[in-house]
Amino acid sequence: MALYECVYIARQDISATQVEGLTEQFTSIISENGGSVAKTEYWGLRNLAYKVKKNRKGHYVLLNLDAPHAAIKEVERIMSLNEDVLRTLTVRVDELEEGPSVVMLNRNSRDERGGRGGRGGDRGDRRSREDSK
Numbered sequence: 001m002a003l004y005e006c007v008y009i010a011r012q013d014i015s016a017t018q019v020e021g022l023t024e025q026f027t028s029i030i031s032e033n034g035g036s037v038a039k040t041e042y043w044g045l046r047n048l049a050y051k052v053k054k055n056r057k058g059h060y061v062l063l064n065l066d067a068p069h070a071a072i073k074e075v076e077r078i079m080s081l082n083e084d085v086l087r088t089l090t091v092r093v094d095e096l097e098e099g100p101s102v103v104m105l106n107r108n109s110r111d112e113r114g115g116r117g118g119r120g121g122d123r124g125d126r127r128s129r130e131d132s133k
Contacts, residue, residue: 006072042059
């Protein structure tokens, strides 16, 4: 069987639990057709680069798949028929990533830094330097 990475974007109007339901539906289609899902990552509600079907945001989900070509075609067909799915991208890869994806690593490092960081520097230091003069 071949290895695939599939990312789909769901509408912003649906809840995260409904996105989980969609993911379970797609996972069951893959397993019914002789494949397996190695990893599932929910990347959250993110901004789109441009409007897609009148949506500015979307729920992003990554699926790492080990499945035959027929199973991939079937899940892509079901995704294209589902009104809640805005876009999909499925790519064949040589090997699947073991740990968290780059998107999740970037999110974790941003959380550790404390958000977006200090823009414009720390004003408290400047005032304390001016007071000491």
